[in-house]
Amino acid sequence: MLRSMYAGISGMKGFQTKLDVIGNNIANVNTAGFKKGRVTFQDLLSQTTTGASGPTDDRGGVNPSQVGLGSQLGSIDDIHTQGFSQTTSNPLDLQLEGDGMFVLETPNGQAYTRSGNFYLDTDGSIVNSDGYYLVGSDGNSPLTIPDDATSINIQKDGTVSYVDGQNNVVNDQQIGVAVFSNPAGLQKDGGNTYLETDNSGEANIAAPEANGAATIVSGALEMSNVDLAEEFTEMITAQRGFQANTRIITTSDEILQELVNLKR
Structure with a gap:
């Protein structure tokens, strides 16, 4: 009972x-x-109340009772899965279409996120709402834009271009995207960030559109799925x-x- x-x-x-x-x-x-x-x-x-038994010469088999x-x-x-898209027309709002995550440099090491609402701090570094630096395709260098830059544009392959104070077009930086063999194995760390675990596999940081990584859409955000x-x-x-x-x-x-x- x-x-x-x-x-x-x-x-x-x-x-x-x-x-x-x-x-x-x-x-x-x-x-x-x-x-x-x-x-x-x-x-x-x-x-198990009674176990299973096989058939004999004079009796059939009996199933277990459990x-x-x-x-x-x-x-x-x-x-x-891919979240819903929301258009914002802000060039620093970035949406990933496909597999991968943005790479963030935090005081405790690298973290990863699908949230693409980024900003410029006083030093011109591209950061998220918590002040974590957005990392380039080399996996180490934070991305920066000078104070006098105009016409900021981020292309599908992650190339960051702008016009500097001498009216020169500069496009020598590229956003990095981390791809994991098992993204479901990542650990949520709060603040829209994830941490690498033993079961997620190591982060393969590359340029967007390379090695199966997602492409970037500027002026849009990936919302919740x-x-x-x-x-x-x-x-x-x-x-x-x-x-x-x-x-x-x-x-x-x-x-x-x-x-x-x-x-x-």
Whole structure:
């Protein structure tokens, strides 16, 4: 009798985690470069009441009899599909079309992001909203634009061009894009950034359009890939699953109460 109660508890815990992930997805529906999460479940070990047996000369085979003990969290995956595009006409707003991430130089080392809202600081360096430097295709050098530069333009291959104070066109810098063999293995670090892990593979930093890397669209941002209609559907499913598991516990408790009352 108690097995059903523990199975219900495990189901409630799992659906609570699913609701947590759904809530985070919905909260970041307008976050540039955000990648939605997905929860998967696995069944727990089953208790075997009778084992399986093969056929004999005078008797056929018998299947095993097992009682499941509930469910457990299988994984929480990041879905790295292309997000929705939003046109801004700001030349320093950059969207990646395809695989890869922008490379940022932080005080703790390199980080990676799909959020392309960049700015110029007082030194002319291209930085994100947290002041992290955007790194070039060599994987090390931050990108800078002089104070007197005009007609800033960023091409599809990441080349940064501008007109300097002597009316010369300068295009000697190129934005770097990091490609990973398993982007789902990256670790979220907050602030729209990801960190490399043992399972993501090493970052292969190259110019856009090289080695399968994404192309860059200037004047646009990649928004979140969260679909609200899908999230609301998943939320209803998770809510009903949670309610059903609470009903299992309630029903099991009522049956236990009946057993206690048999003594009276």
